[in-house]
Amino acid sequence: MTRQITMLTGDRPTGPLHLGHYAGSLVERVRMQEQDSSRRFVMIADAQAYTDNIGDTSKVTTAIPQLVSDYIACGIDPRKSTVFLQSAVPELFELMQIFMNITTVARTLRNPTVSEEIRQRGFEKSLPVGFACYPIGQAADILGFRATHVPVGADQLPMIEIASETAARINRMAGQDVLAIPEVVLTSTGRLPGIDGKAKASKSLNNAIYLSDSPDEVRRKVMMMFTDPDHLRVSDPGKVEGNTVFAYLDAFDPDRDKVEDLKTRYRKGGLGDVTIKKELVGVLENLLQPMRDRRIDPVTNRDDCLDILRYGSAAAREVVAGVLADVRRSLGIFVL
Numbered sequence: 617m618t619r620q621i622t623m624l625t626g627d628r629p630t631g632p633l634h635l636g637h638y639a640g641s642l643v644e645r646v647r648m649q650e651q652d653s654s655r656r657f658v659m660i661a662d663a664q665a666y667t668d669n670i671g672d673t674s675k676v677t678t679a680i681p682q683l684v685s686d687y688i689a690c691g692i693d694p695r696k697s698t699v700f701l702q703s704a705v706p707e708l709f710e711l712m713q714i715f716m717n718i719t720t721v722a723r724t725l726r727n728p729t730v731s732e733e734i735r736q737r738g739f740e741k742s743l744p745v746g747f748a749c750y751p752i753g754q755a756a757d758i759l760g761f762r763a764t765h766v767p768v769g770a771d772q773l774p775m776i777e778i779a780s781e782t783a784a785r786i787n788r789m790a791g792q793d794v795l796a797i798p799e800v801v802l803t804s805t806g807r808l809p810g811i812d813g814k815a816k817a818s819k820s821l822n823n824a825i826y827l828s829d830s831p832d833e834v835r836r837k838v839m840m841m842f843t844d845p846d847h848l849r850v851s852d853p854g855k856v857e858g859n860t861v862f863a864y865l866d867a868f869d870p871d872r873d874k875v876e877d878l879k880t881r882y883r884k885g886g887l888g889d890v891t892i893k894k895e896l897v898g899v900l901e902n903l904l905q906p907m908r909d910r911r912i913d914p915v916t917n918r919d920d921c922l923d924i925l926r927y928g929s930a931a932a933r934e935v936v937a938g939v940l941a942d943v944r945r946s947l948g949i950f951v952l
C-alpha cells in the first residue's frame with residue numbers, strides 16, 4: 617500500500633509574495649499539486665502573523681486577499697489544493713492548547729529561528745507569550761492535518777523538529793500512531809538575492825521583485841540590479857559570481873545552455889550589463905505574464921478571494937476536527 621502523502625505549507629500574511637518566495641516554496645507546491653496521490657493544504661497563517669503584528673492588524677488584513685491573489689497567480693488551484701485561513705479553523709488552537717502541555721518552555725525557546733526573530737523585533741525584554749508559543753501553534757498546523765510533507769525553507773527546520781517531537785511523544789503516550797511524523801521538503805535551492813545584491817530578497821529591505829509587479833516595475837527593478845561594480849566598460853571582463861542578474865537567470869531561465877553561453881561571453885568581456893538585463897527582463901516576463909493573466913485582483917475581486925478561503929477553511933475544519941477528536945480520545949481527555 618502506498619502511504620498517503622499530505623502536503624501542508626503556510627505563509628504569514630504580511631505582504632505580497634515576491635520572486636524569492638516563488639523560487640523557494642511556491643514552485644514546489646505547484647509541482648506537488650500534479651501528483652494525484654497527494655492531498656494538499658495551503659494555509660494563510662494569520663494567527664501566527666498577529667503574534668508580532670497585533671499593533672498593526674491592517675498590515676495582516678490587507679495581505680490576506682493579496683496572498684490568495686498571489687496563490688492563484690502562481691498556479692495554486694483551489695480545486696486541487698485546499699487554500700484556507702488559519703484563524704477560520706479554531707480546532708487548530710484547541711490542538712495547540714493540548715500540545716502546550718507536551719512541550720516545555722525551554723524546548724520552545726531553544727530555536728535559532730525564533731531567537732533571531734526575537735532579536736530583530738526587540739522582544740528580548742518583553743517577549744509576548746503568543747510569540748514565544750508560535751512554534752507550538754505551527755506544530756498544530758502541521759499535525760492537525762497529519763501532514764507528511766512540509767515544503768519550506770531551511771529557516772523552518774526547527775519548527776518541523778518541534779512538530780515531529782510532539783507527534784512522537786503523543787504516539788508514545790497513546791501507545792499507537794495517532795499522528796503522522798512530518799518530513800521537511802527543503803525547497804530553497806539557495807536564497808535568491810535582492811536586486812541590490814544583498815543576501816536576501818525581502819519586503820523590509822525593499823529589494824524584491826513582486827509577483828504582482830507591472831511590466832514597467834519589473835523592467836525598472838532589473839535595470840537597477842547590482843551586477844559587477846568593476847565591469848565599467850562593455851569590453852571589460854565581467855564577474856558572474858555575486859552578479860545578481862546571473863543569480864536570477866540561474867533561478868528562472870529554463871534555457872540553461874543559453875545562460876552558460878552568456879556567462880562565458882560576460883567573463884570574456886564584450887557583453888554589456890544592459891544586454892544581460894534585457895535578457896533577464898524577457899525571462900521574467902515569460903514567467904510573470906501568465907501569472908498576471910491568471911490573477912484575481914485582491915481589491916476589485918476581494919469577495920472571490922475570500923470565497924476561496926471560506927470554501928477551503930470549511931474543508932480544513934473537518935479534517936482537523938477529526939484529528940483533534942482522535943488526540944483527545946487517545947490521551948483520555950474528557951469530552952462533554
Ligand code: TRP
Nearest residue numbers: 624625626627628661664754757
Ligand atoms: N512560519 C511560517 C513562515 O514564517 C508560516 C507557517 C505557519 C507554516 N504555519 C506553518 C509553514 C505550517 C509551514 C507549515 O513562513
